[in-house]
Amino acid sequence: MKKLSVAVAVCAVLASSYASAEVRINGFASIVGGKSLDSDQTLYGYDDDISFKNESKFALQLSADLQEKLTATAQIIARGEDDFDATFEWAYVTYEYSDELQFSAGKMRVPFYKYSDFLDVGYAYRWVRPPRSVYGIPFSTYEGLSVVYNNQLGDWDSTLQGFYGAFDGDIDVFGDSLPAELNNLGGINWSLSYDWFSARAAYIVADTSISIDSSDSSNLSALNGIIDVLNTNGLTSTVNDLITDEDETTFVGIGFSIDYDNFLFDAEYTQFEVEGSILAEQSQYYASAGYRIDDVIVHFTYEKNDDKHDSSRFNTLESIPLLNTTVNFALESMRAESNVYTIGARYDFHPSAAFKIDFSRFDDDITDTETDIVAVGVDLVF
Protein backbone atom coordinates (compact mmCIF):
# COMPACT_ATOMS: atom_id res chain seq x y z
CA MET A 1 0.00 0.00 0.00
CA LYS A 2 2.83 2.34 0.92
CA LYS A 3 4.44 1.53 -2.43
CA LEU A 4 1.29 2.41 -4.29
CA SER A 5 0.90 5.76 -2.60
CA VAL A 6 4.37 6.90 -3.71
CA ALA A 7 3.55 5.96 -7.29
CA VAL A 8 0.14 7.62 -7.15
CA ALA A 9 1.62 10.79 -5.69
CA VAL A 10 4.22 11.06 -8.44
CA CYS A 11 1.56 10.33 -11.03
CA ALA A 12 -0.68 13.03 -9.63
CA VAL A 13 2.24 15.46 -9.86
CA LEU A 14 2.88 14.36 -13.45
CA ALA A 15 -0.76 14.67 -14.40
CA SER A 16 -1.18 18.10 -12.85
CA SER A 17 1.91 19.30 -14.67
CA TYR A 18 0.52 18.60 -18.14
CA ALA A 19 -0.89 22.09 -18.28
CA SER A 20 2.26 23.93 -17.29
CA ALA A 21 5.27 21.78 -18.10
CA GLU A 22 6.64 19.73 -20.91
CA VAL A 23 6.26 16.00 -20.31
CA ARG A 24 8.91 13.82 -21.91
CA ILE A 25 8.02 10.28 -22.82
CA ASN A 26 10.75 7.71 -23.30
CA GLY A 27 10.53 4.00 -23.42
CA PHE A 28 12.40 0.78 -23.84
CA ALA A 29 11.55 -2.81 -24.63
CA SER A 30 13.13 -6.21 -24.83
CA ILE A 31 11.64 -9.12 -26.71
CA VAL A 32 13.56 -12.20 -25.72
CA GLY A 33 12.97 -15.82 -26.69
CA GLY A 34 14.86 -18.63 -25.06
CA LYS A 35 14.85 -22.26 -24.00
CA SER A 36 16.76 -24.75 -21.92
CA LEU A 37 18.58 -27.33 -24.03
CA ASP A 38 18.16 -29.97 -21.33
CA SER A 39 14.74 -31.54 -21.14
CA ASP A 40 14.62 -31.95 -17.37
CA GLN A 41 16.29 -28.74 -16.26
CA THR A 42 15.14 -25.17 -15.92
CA LEU A 43 17.30 -22.07 -15.68
CA TYR A 44 16.49 -18.34 -15.43
CA GLY A 45 12.84 -19.30 -15.85
CA TYR A 46 13.31 -21.30 -19.08
CA ASP A 47 12.40 -24.93 -19.58
CA ASP A 48 12.79 -26.89 -22.78
CA ASP A 49 9.77 -25.24 -24.41
CA ILE A 50 10.73 -22.02 -26.10
CA SER A 51 9.36 -18.99 -24.22
CA PHE A 52 9.09 -15.46 -25.56
CA LYS A 53 7.52 -14.25 -22.35
CA ASN A 54 9.96 -15.01 -19.57
CA GLU A 55 12.48 -12.19 -20.11
CA SER A 56 10.47 -9.86 -22.37
CA LYS A 57 9.43 -6.46 -21.07
CA PHE A 58 8.02 -3.11 -22.11
CA ALA A 59 8.49 0.14 -20.23
CA LEU A 60 7.39 3.74 -20.51
CA GLN A 61 8.92 6.62 -18.65
CA LEU A 62 7.24 9.96 -18.13
CA SER A 63 9.14 12.89 -16.76
CA ALA A 64 8.14 16.48 -16.31
CA ASP A 65 10.12 19.56 -15.33
CA LEU A 66 7.77 21.07 -12.79
CA GLN A 67 9.62 24.28 -12.21
CA GLU A 68 13.22 25.12 -12.61
CA LYS A 69 15.32 22.44 -10.87
CA LEU A 70 12.38 20.16 -9.95
CA THR A 71 11.59 17.05 -12.02
CA ALA A 72 9.03 14.29 -11.49
CA THR A 73 9.67 10.91 -13.11
CA ALA A 74 7.67 7.71 -13.26
CA GLN A 75 8.68 4.49 -14.99
CA ILE A 76 6.02 1.88 -15.64
CA ILE A 77 7.15 -1.57 -16.63
CA ALA A 78 5.27 -4.63 -17.86
CA ARG A 79 7.23 -7.86 -17.51
CA GLY A 80 6.40 -11.05 -19.32
CA GLU A 81 7.23 -13.07 -16.22
CA ASP A 82 4.42 -11.17 -14.42
CA ASP A 83 1.97 -11.69 -17.33
CA PHE A 84 2.76 -8.16 -18.52
CA ASP A 85 1.00 -6.64 -15.52
CA ALA A 86 2.22 -3.05 -15.49
CA THR A 87 3.82 -1.84 -12.27
CA PHE A 88 5.64 1.29 -11.19
CA GLU A 89 9.34 0.43 -11.11
CA TRP A 90 10.48 3.97 -10.39
CA ALA A 91 8.44 6.97 -9.18
CA TYR A 92 10.37 9.87 -7.79
CA VAL A 93 10.90 13.61 -7.64
CA THR A 94 14.34 15.14 -8.14
CA TYR A 95 15.52 18.52 -6.98
CA GLU A 96 18.63 19.67 -8.80
CA TYR A 97 20.33 21.95 -6.33
CA SER A 98 23.24 22.60 -8.71
CA ASP A 99 24.96 20.91 -11.67
CA GLU A 100 26.90 18.89 -9.09
CA LEU A 101 24.31 18.09 -6.44
CA GLN A 102 20.87 16.50 -6.73
CA PHE A 103 18.36 15.17 -4.24
CA SER A 104 15.70 12.60 -5.07
CA ALA A 105 12.80 11.16 -3.10
CA GLY A 106 10.40 8.36 -3.96
CA LYS A 107 10.66 4.84 -5.28
CA MET A 108 14.09 4.19 -6.80
CA ARG A 109 16.63 1.49 -7.55
CA VAL A 110 18.93 0.18 -4.80
CA PRO A 111 22.45 0.88 -6.14
CA PHE A 112 23.85 -2.62 -5.51
CA TYR A 113 25.66 -3.07 -8.80
CA LYS A 114 27.25 -1.19 -11.66
CA TYR A 115 24.27 -1.97 -13.89
CA SER A 116 21.60 -1.71 -11.13
CA ASP A 117 20.18 1.58 -12.32
CA PHE A 118 19.50 0.31 -15.82
CA LEU A 119 19.04 -3.40 -15.11
CA ASP A 120 15.89 -3.48 -17.23
CA VAL A 121 17.29 -1.45 -20.12
CA GLY A 122 18.78 -4.26 -22.19
CA TYR A 123 19.88 -1.77 -24.83
CA ALA A 124 22.40 -0.33 -22.34
CA TYR A 125 24.52 -3.50 -22.04
CA ARG A 126 25.88 -6.24 -24.25
CA TRP A 127 24.35 -9.38 -22.72
CA VAL A 128 20.77 -10.61 -22.98
CA ARG A 129 20.80 -10.37 -19.16
CA PRO A 130 23.48 -9.10 -16.75
CA PRO A 131 25.42 -11.97 -15.07
CA ARG A 132 22.82 -13.48 -12.74
CA SER A 133 25.31 -14.95 -10.28
CA VAL A 134 26.17 -11.42 -9.23
CA TYR A 135 22.90 -9.70 -10.21
CA GLY A 136 21.00 -12.08 -7.97
CA ILE A 137 19.55 -10.13 -5.04
CA PRO A 138 15.81 -10.84 -5.21
CA PHE A 139 14.61 -7.24 -4.92
CA SER A 140 15.87 -4.15 -6.66
CA THR A 141 13.95 -1.08 -5.54
CA TYR A 142 13.43 0.88 -2.34
CA GLU A 143 11.39 3.82 -1.16
CA GLY A 144 13.35 6.65 0.33
CA LEU A 145 15.86 9.38 -0.35
CA SER A 146 18.97 9.68 -2.46
CA VAL A 147 21.69 12.30 -2.76
CA VAL A 148 24.04 12.33 -5.74
CA TYR A 149 27.17 14.46 -5.94
CA ASN A 150 29.04 14.69 -9.26
CA ASN A 151 32.37 16.43 -9.57
CA GLN A 152 35.72 16.37 -11.31
CA LEU A 153 38.87 15.15 -9.59
CA GLY A 154 41.55 16.29 -11.99
CA ASP A 155 40.74 14.43 -15.22
CA TRP A 156 38.46 11.97 -13.44
CA ASP A 157 34.68 12.15 -13.19
CA SER A 158 33.51 11.26 -9.71
CA THR A 159 29.96 10.34 -8.66
CA LEU A 160 29.19 9.85 -5.01
CA GLN A 161 25.74 8.64 -3.95
CA GLY A 162 24.23 8.22 -0.53
CA PHE A 163 20.75 6.76 0.05
CA TYR A 164 18.41 5.81 2.87
CA GLY A 165 15.02 4.14 2.91
CA ALA A 166 13.21 0.83 3.18
CA PHE A 167 11.89 -2.07 1.13
CA ASP A 168 8.60 -3.75 1.92
CA GLY A 169 7.32 -6.47 -0.39
CA ASP A 170 7.43 -10.09 -1.47
CA ILE A 171 10.78 -11.54 -2.49
CA ASP A 172 11.69 -14.84 -4.14
CA VAL A 173 13.75 -16.75 -1.61
CA PHE A 174 13.90 -20.39 -0.36
CA GLY A 175 12.08 -21.34 -3.56
CA ASP A 176 8.98 -19.38 -2.58
CA SER A 177 7.66 -15.83 -2.68
CA LEU A 178 7.76 -14.54 0.89
CA PRO A 179 6.85 -11.25 2.57
CA ALA A 180 10.00 -9.35 3.51
CA GLU A 181 10.94 -6.05 5.06
CA LEU A 182 14.30 -4.31 4.89
CA ASN A 183 14.42 -1.37 7.24
CA ASN A 184 17.16 1.21 7.74
CA LEU A 185 18.26 0.30 4.23
CA GLY A 186 21.05 2.69 3.40
CA GLY A 187 24.48 2.98 1.91
CA ILE A 188 27.00 4.79 -0.15
CA ASN A 189 28.55 4.12 -3.51
CA TRP A 190 31.30 5.85 -5.39
CA SER A 191 32.13 5.69 -9.09
CA LEU A 192 35.22 7.10 -10.72
CA SER A 193 35.75 7.22 -14.45
CA TYR A 194 38.46 8.42 -16.76
CA ASP A 195 37.88 8.18 -20.49
CA TRP A 196 38.17 4.41 -21.09
CA PHE A 197 38.34 3.24 -17.46
CA SER A 198 35.81 3.28 -14.64
CA ALA A 199 35.72 1.79 -11.15
CA ARG A 200 33.01 1.52 -8.55
CA ALA A 201 32.58 0.54 -4.90
CA ALA A 202 29.34 0.15 -2.92
CA TYR A 203 28.58 -0.51 0.74
CA ILE A 204 24.98 -1.11 1.83
CA VAL A 205 23.41 -2.10 5.15
CA ALA A 206 19.88 -3.01 6.26
CA ASP A 207 17.86 -4.78 8.94
CA THR A 208 16.25 -7.72 7.16
CA SER A 209 13.10 -9.61 8.14
CA ILE A 210 11.64 -12.44 6.08
CA SER A 211 8.47 -14.14 7.22
CA ILE A 212 8.32 -17.89 6.62
CA ASP A 213 5.33 -18.62 8.89
CA SER A 214 2.59 -18.58 6.30
CA SER A 215 4.47 -20.50 3.62
CA ASP A 216 3.26 -23.95 2.65
CA SER A 217 6.31 -24.91 0.58
CA SER A 218 7.86 -28.21 1.66
CA ASN A 219 11.36 -26.75 2.29
CA LEU A 220 9.90 -24.23 4.65
CA SER A 221 7.52 -26.56 6.47
CA ALA A 222 10.63 -28.60 7.37
CA LEU A 223 12.36 -25.45 8.62
CA ASN A 224 9.24 -24.37 10.51
CA GLY A 225 9.14 -27.87 12.04
CA ILE A 226 12.73 -27.56 13.28
CA ILE A 227 11.98 -24.12 14.72
CA ASP A 228 8.93 -25.48 16.59
CA VAL A 229 11.00 -28.28 18.14
CA LEU A 230 13.78 -25.87 19.15
CA ASN A 231 11.23 -23.49 20.68
CA THR A 232 9.57 -26.34 22.62
CA ASN A 233 12.99 -27.17 24.05
CA GLY A 234 13.66 -23.54 25.00
CA LEU A 235 16.56 -23.22 22.54
CA THR A 236 15.59 -19.69 21.56
CA SER A 237 19.09 -18.51 20.65
CA THR A 238 19.35 -21.29 18.06
CA VAL A 239 15.91 -20.28 16.80
CA ASN A 240 17.11 -16.68 16.50
CA ASP A 241 20.07 -17.88 14.45
CA LEU A 242 17.72 -19.55 11.97
CA ILE A 243 14.90 -17.08 11.54
CA THR A 244 15.39 -13.81 9.68
CA ASP A 245 14.05 -11.16 12.00
CA GLU A 246 15.60 -7.69 11.90
CA ASP A 247 18.94 -9.30 11.16
CA GLU A 248 21.89 -7.06 10.40
CA THR A 249 22.61 -7.22 6.69
CA THR A 250 25.70 -6.02 4.85
CA PHE A 251 26.43 -5.84 1.15
CA VAL A 252 29.78 -4.95 -0.39
CA GLY A 253 30.38 -4.62 -4.11
CA ILE A 254 33.41 -3.56 -6.11
CA GLY A 255 34.00 -3.53 -9.83
CA PHE A 256 35.71 -1.96 -12.78
CA SER A 257 35.12 -1.55 -16.52
CA ILE A 258 37.33 -0.92 -19.50
CA ASP A 259 36.21 0.32 -22.91
CA TYR A 260 39.49 0.83 -24.76
CA ASP A 261 39.51 1.04 -28.55
CA ASN A 262 37.41 -1.96 -29.41
CA PHE A 263 38.22 -3.95 -26.32
CA LEU A 264 35.66 -4.21 -23.51
CA PHE A 265 36.15 -5.69 -20.07
CA ASP A 266 33.95 -5.72 -16.95
CA ALA A 267 34.39 -7.40 -13.59
CA GLU A 268 32.40 -7.16 -10.37
CA TYR A 269 32.75 -8.88 -7.01
CA THR A 270 29.99 -8.84 -4.40
CA GLN A 271 29.53 -10.15 -0.87
CA PHE A 272 26.24 -10.37 0.94
CA GLU A 273 25.49 -11.48 4.48
CA VAL A 274 22.40 -11.56 6.67
CA GLU A 275 23.86 -12.19 10.12
CA GLY A 276 22.29 -14.83 12.36
CA SER A 277 19.90 -16.15 9.76
CA ILE A 278 19.38 -19.37 7.80
CA LEU A 279 20.52 -17.38 4.75
CA ALA A 280 24.08 -18.32 3.91
CA GLU A 281 26.90 -15.86 3.37
CA GLN A 282 27.18 -15.22 -0.33
CA SER A 283 30.12 -14.21 -2.45
CA GLN A 284 30.10 -14.00 -6.19
CA TYR A 285 31.91 -12.45 -9.10
CA TYR A 286 32.01 -12.29 -12.85
CA ALA A 287 34.57 -11.28 -15.44
CA SER A 288 33.48 -10.48 -18.95
CA ALA A 289 35.48 -9.60 -22.04
CA GLY A 290 34.12 -8.26 -25.30
CA TYR A 291 35.43 -7.17 -28.64
CA ARG A 292 33.74 -4.67 -30.93
CA ILE A 293 33.90 -5.11 -34.70
CA ASP A 294 31.98 -2.17 -36.22
CA ASP A 295 28.35 -2.70 -35.15
CA VAL A 296 28.92 -6.13 -33.63
CA ILE A 297 30.19 -7.01 -30.16
CA VAL A 298 31.22 -10.57 -29.36
CA HIS A 299 31.67 -11.44 -25.70
CA PHE A 300 32.56 -14.12 -23.22
CA THR A 301 31.65 -14.11 -19.52
CA TYR A 302 32.61 -16.31 -16.57
CA GLU A 303 30.55 -16.16 -13.34
CA LYS A 304 31.07 -17.84 -10.00
CA ASN A 305 28.67 -18.06 -7.07
CA ASP A 306 29.49 -19.44 -3.63
CA ASP A 307 26.94 -19.51 -0.77
CA LYS A 308 27.93 -21.11 2.52
CA HIS A 309 27.70 -20.80 6.27
CA ASP A 310 30.83 -20.20 8.31
CA SER A 311 32.04 -23.35 10.12
CA SER A 312 31.34 -21.63 13.48
CA ARG A 313 27.62 -21.85 12.69
CA PHE A 314 27.65 -25.66 12.81
CA ASN A 315 27.59 -28.03 15.81
CA THR A 316 26.14 -25.51 18.24
CA LEU A 317 23.93 -28.13 19.93
CA GLU A 318 26.42 -30.95 20.45
CA SER A 319 24.76 -31.97 23.72
CA ILE A 320 21.56 -32.85 21.80
CA PRO A 321 22.92 -34.93 18.88
CA LEU A 322 19.64 -35.39 17.03
CA LEU A 323 18.78 -31.68 17.01
CA ASN A 324 22.42 -30.81 16.28
CA THR A 325 22.35 -32.96 13.15
CA THR A 326 19.01 -31.50 12.09
CA VAL A 327 20.20 -27.90 12.49
CA ASN A 328 23.47 -28.73 10.70
CA PHE A 329 21.43 -30.22 7.88
CA ALA A 330 19.26 -27.11 7.61
CA LEU A 331 22.34 -24.86 7.47
CA GLU A 332 24.06 -27.10 4.94
CA SER A 333 20.95 -27.11 2.74
CA MET A 334 21.64 -23.44 1.98
CA ARG A 335 24.98 -24.30 0.41
CA ALA A 336 25.29 -23.36 -3.23
CA GLU A 337 28.20 -23.32 -5.61
CA SER A 338 27.98 -22.75 -9.31
CA ASN A 339 29.84 -21.55 -12.38
CA VAL A 340 28.31 -20.03 -15.48
CA TYR A 341 29.94 -19.62 -18.87
CA THR A 342 28.26 -17.36 -21.41
CA ILE A 343 29.23 -16.66 -24.98
CA GLY A 344 27.23 -14.21 -27.00
CA ALA A 345 26.98 -11.43 -29.53
CA ARG A 346 25.22 -8.10 -29.93
CA TYR A 347 24.50 -6.50 -33.30
CA ASP A 348 23.45 -2.84 -33.47
CA PHE A 349 21.38 -3.17 -36.63
CA HIS A 350 19.60 0.15 -36.05
CA PRO A 351 20.60 3.35 -34.13
CA SER A 352 18.12 2.48 -31.37
CA ALA A 353 17.76 -1.28 -31.57
CA ALA A 354 20.11 -4.18 -30.98
CA PHE A 355 19.87 -7.89 -31.72
CA LYS A 356 21.44 -10.25 -29.20
CA ILE A 357 22.15 -13.92 -28.83
CA ASP A 358 23.58 -15.55 -25.70
CA PHE A 359 24.43 -19.16 -24.97
CA SER A 360 24.96 -19.98 -21.28
CA ARG A 361 26.14 -23.10 -19.49
CA PHE A 362 25.32 -23.32 -15.78
CA ASP A 363 27.36 -25.82 -13.73
CA ASP A 364 25.89 -26.65 -10.34
CA ASP A 365 28.83 -27.98 -8.31
CA ILE A 366 26.62 -29.25 -5.48
CA THR A 367 24.28 -31.42 -7.53
CA ASP A 368 26.87 -31.89 -10.28
CA THR A 369 24.42 -30.97 -13.02
CA GLU A 370 24.92 -28.93 -16.13
CA THR A 371 22.21 -26.82 -17.76
CA ASP A 372 22.50 -25.10 -21.12
CA ILE A 373 20.23 -22.33 -22.29
CA VAL A 374 20.12 -20.22 -25.39
CA ALA A 375 18.31 -16.88 -25.70
CA VAL A 376 17.89 -14.46 -28.59
CA GLY A 377 16.38 -11.03 -28.30
CA VAL A 378 15.89 -7.53 -29.60
CA ASP A 379 16.36 -4.56 -27.26
CA LEU A 380 15.11 -1.14 -28.19
CA VAL A 381 14.90 2.36 -26.78
CA PHE A 382 12.51 5.02 -27.96
Place this chain on the structure above:
Amino acid sequence: MKKLILASALSLCSFGALAEVAVIVNPSNANALDAETIKKIYLGKAKSFDNGNKVNPATQNGTAIADEFNSKVVGKSSSQLNAYWSKLVFTGKGTPPEKFDSDQAVIDFVAANGDSIGYIDSSKATDKVKVIATF
Protein backbone atom coordinates in the same frame (compact mmCIF):
# COMPACT_ATOMS: atom_id res chain seq x y z
CA MET B 1 19.58 0.38 -43.37
CA LYS B 2 21.61 0.54 -46.59
CA LYS B 3 21.86 4.31 -46.14
CA LEU B 4 23.20 3.82 -42.64
CA ILE B 5 25.95 1.42 -43.69
CA LEU B 6 26.90 3.75 -46.53
CA ALA B 7 26.99 6.75 -44.22
CA SER B 8 29.13 5.04 -41.60
CA ALA B 9 31.41 3.59 -44.28
CA LEU B 10 31.88 7.06 -45.69
CA SER B 11 32.55 8.65 -42.32
CA LEU B 12 35.12 5.96 -41.56
CA CYS B 13 37.22 6.36 -44.66
CA SER B 14 36.82 9.96 -45.62
CA PHE B 15 37.78 12.63 -43.11
CA GLY B 16 37.22 15.88 -44.95
CA ALA B 17 35.85 14.27 -48.07
CA LEU B 18 32.42 14.36 -46.50
CA ALA B 19 30.88 17.65 -45.37
CA GLU B 20 32.59 19.51 -42.59
CA VAL B 21 30.64 19.76 -39.31
CA ALA B 22 30.02 23.25 -37.94
CA VAL B 23 29.09 23.75 -34.29
CA ILE B 24 26.70 26.68 -33.98
CA VAL B 25 25.28 28.86 -31.22
CA ASN B 26 22.89 31.78 -31.09
CA PRO B 27 24.55 35.02 -32.37
CA SER B 28 23.90 36.60 -28.95
CA ASN B 29 25.96 33.90 -27.21
CA ALA B 30 29.43 35.26 -26.34
CA ASN B 31 30.75 32.14 -24.51
CA ALA B 32 33.84 30.46 -25.94
CA LEU B 33 33.72 26.66 -26.18
CA ASP B 34 36.59 24.30 -26.90
CA ALA B 35 36.24 20.81 -28.42
CA GLU B 36 36.44 19.13 -24.99
CA THR B 37 33.58 21.26 -23.61
CA ILE B 38 31.43 20.59 -26.69
CA LYS B 39 32.02 16.85 -26.16
CA LYS B 40 31.05 17.17 -22.48
CA ILE B 41 27.85 19.01 -23.38
CA TYR B 42 26.80 16.20 -25.73
CA LEU B 43 27.62 13.63 -23.03
CA GLY B 44 25.57 15.54 -20.44
CA LYS B 45 28.69 16.14 -18.31
CA ALA B 46 28.73 19.92 -18.85
CA LYS B 47 25.33 21.51 -18.27
CA SER B 48 26.06 25.24 -18.17
CA PHE B 49 27.91 27.86 -20.18
CA ASP B 50 30.73 29.86 -18.55
CA ASN B 51 28.23 32.63 -17.79
CA GLY B 52 26.16 30.17 -15.74
CA ASN B 53 23.25 29.82 -18.18
CA LYS B 54 21.96 26.30 -18.74
CA VAL B 55 22.94 24.80 -22.11
CA ASN B 56 20.08 23.72 -24.35
CA PRO B 57 21.74 21.35 -26.85
CA ALA B 58 20.23 20.19 -30.15
CA THR B 59 21.24 17.05 -31.98
CA GLN B 60 20.28 15.44 -35.27
CA ASN B 61 18.30 12.26 -35.60
CA GLY B 62 19.97 9.59 -37.75
CA THR B 63 21.46 11.98 -40.35
CA ALA B 64 24.89 11.56 -41.95
CA ILE B 65 26.06 14.74 -40.24
CA ALA B 66 25.01 13.26 -36.86
CA ASP B 67 27.20 10.19 -37.48
CA GLU B 68 30.02 12.51 -38.48
CA PHE B 69 29.65 14.73 -35.39
CA ASN B 70 29.28 11.77 -33.01
CA SER B 71 32.43 10.05 -34.25
CA LYS B 72 34.60 13.17 -34.71
CA VAL B 73 33.59 15.24 -31.68
CA VAL B 74 31.98 12.89 -29.15
CA GLY B 75 34.16 9.91 -30.08
CA LYS B 76 31.32 7.37 -30.16
CA SER B 77 29.22 5.75 -32.86
CA SER B 78 25.57 6.83 -32.97
CA SER B 79 24.46 3.51 -31.38
CA GLN B 80 27.09 3.76 -28.66
CA LEU B 81 25.93 7.28 -27.89
CA ASN B 82 22.31 6.09 -27.82
CA ALA B 83 23.24 3.34 -25.36
CA TYR B 84 25.16 5.87 -23.26
CA TRP B 85 22.15 8.21 -23.09
CA SER B 86 19.71 5.40 -22.36
CA LYS B 87 21.69 4.78 -19.15
CA LEU B 88 21.18 8.39 -18.07
CA VAL B 89 17.60 8.87 -19.26
CA PHE B 90 16.11 5.82 -17.57
CA THR B 91 17.83 6.57 -14.28
CA GLY B 92 16.88 10.24 -14.09
CA LYS B 93 20.51 11.32 -14.41
CA GLY B 94 20.13 13.40 -17.52
CA THR B 95 18.00 14.68 -20.36
CA PRO B 96 19.42 14.01 -23.82
CA PRO B 97 19.84 16.78 -26.41
CA GLU B 98 16.64 17.55 -28.28
CA LYS B 99 16.52 15.71 -31.64
CA PHE B 100 15.93 17.38 -35.02
CA ASP B 101 15.65 15.86 -38.47
CA SER B 102 17.61 18.36 -40.59
CA ASP B 103 20.26 21.10 -40.60
CA GLN B 104 17.54 23.69 -41.19
CA ALA B 105 15.54 22.56 -38.14
CA VAL B 106 18.68 22.88 -35.98
CA ILE B 107 19.40 26.35 -37.39
CA ASP B 108 15.82 27.45 -36.62
CA PHE B 109 16.06 26.10 -33.07
CA VAL B 110 19.45 27.71 -32.36
CA ALA B 111 18.36 31.02 -33.92
CA ALA B 112 15.30 31.08 -31.65
CA ASN B 113 16.98 30.01 -28.38
CA GLY B 114 19.68 32.14 -26.76
CA ASP B 115 21.31 29.32 -24.74
CA SER B 116 21.20 26.64 -27.39
CA ILE B 117 23.99 24.86 -29.24
CA GLY B 118 23.76 22.66 -32.32
CA TYR B 119 25.73 21.25 -35.21
CA ILE B 120 25.10 21.31 -38.95
CA ASP B 121 26.78 20.71 -42.29
CA SER B 122 29.07 23.77 -42.43
CA SER B 123 28.00 24.61 -45.99
CA LYS B 124 24.44 25.20 -44.68
CA ALA B 125 25.40 27.84 -42.09
CA THR B 126 23.48 31.13 -42.32
CA ASP B 127 23.88 34.48 -40.55
CA LYS B 128 21.01 33.55 -38.22
CA VAL B 129 23.54 31.50 -36.21
CA LYS B 130 27.17 31.82 -35.14
CA VAL B 131 29.72 29.12 -36.05
CA ILE B 132 32.07 28.60 -33.10
CA ALA B 133 34.02 25.54 -34.26
CA THR B 134 34.37 23.27 -37.26
CA PHE B 135 35.48 19.65 -37.37
